[in-house]
Amino acid sequence: MPLFSNLPAARLTLSYLLHDPSSVLPHAQVPTFLFLPLPLSAALPSKPSPQVRALVLDKDNTLCPPETNMMHPTYLTKLDKIRSSPEFSHSSHSILIVSNTAGSTASAVHEAEAKALEAELGIPVLRQHPERRKPFCGPDVLKYFSDHGVTSNPAEIVVVGDRLGTDVVMAREMGAWSMWVRDGFRNPEMPGRDYRGSLAKMEVRFERLLRGGLGKRAPFPKGFPS
Template identity: 70%
Template sequence: MPFLSNLPALRLALAYALHDPSSLLPHSTIPTLLYLPIPVSSGLPSLSTNPTRKPTIRALVLDKDNTLCPPKTAKLHAAYIAKIEKLKASPEFSHNPSSILIVSNTAGSTRSAEDEAEAKQLEAELGVPVLRQHPERRKPLCGPDVLEFFKEKGVTDDPAEIVFVGDRLATDVLVAREVGSWSYWCRDGWRNPEIPGRDYRGFLSKMEARYERLLRDGYGKVAPLPRGINIATKK
């Protein structure tokens, strides 16, 4: 099974689920990537009692499988390509061509020819870089590599200026929590706008959705703010 190939990540997610479950909750939830607001900061929690005071965002991390593309493919729907173009042109990310980064546990995540070919295809079609992950530091363990990428490219060296977007709580949301960044959860995964009823989520994704609903609605849990941010002290 795919998750068994990433046992360190599985252990980390289970540790959070047992001891700090709120850390697996996203800061904001959207149905799919197509609903990601522009500016991205507008959908995040306010930094003070003034609802218009939002975080400063300079970098965006996008998941591939079941977020940007159907699972286990690099097929790009026209609607998703158009969404990426709008994000690239937005004031938050137009300042640097490396301000949007694709981080996938398939494309660019192993040394296999298939994963490298997918990474190169996405870069060519979208004009967005794909992180070449260390095979032993795949999501949610790749946070330091993401931070180093944005620092080297002159995008930002502040994790609180980065947003992670993906369909998995145990990888996309958790890596944001680990490095002190913001997170958006694509609750429904990838959907074809022409056939929105088709659900591409796997068993684990569906179980995560139930878990998220239980924490949020059943126990009233909310996602902790990124480290270093304290709304109560902001004026």
């Protein structure tokens, strides 16, 4: 896969890095999806903790290895715990998968991948508009949650994914909270296997520089009282 396979996302991320670098930083981070805390609200940097009613999940290198649907049993168990938690058990539509593969285009491959995920997980997959792929599909995500009576407030949504330039930037654009899966997908039986590409590894260095070296912090979601 080309290093910059999503050029619009790369341009937006570069613009943030040049003019507002704090906006590419996540509000919280975990090594892998298996470490996602419950309740999610307790891990966010607001006191008192914000209300969380909806969750956006990335797929590739967050829930499973890139460009596959190979779900490890421990990840399925974690998903079940999240779905049954008080933050998300109130609605079958409170969790949405937003991927730049499954459901991202009208191609037969991406549609088949989305349907397979929905059948296996029982979690809906967003069908993205071809001109509004992640990180630009925030309005479509908000419409989904609003149309299904989950929430119309983006500050009640948490976006979880392994990429700063798509998942975290999407959360910033839509006014939601972000949770960064820093190390991507790791098979508990082979924890040393790293599925991250060159750009994802570069993002780790950028994050470390911005947060540790320059003392930057992610701004609260737009409209959320700081």
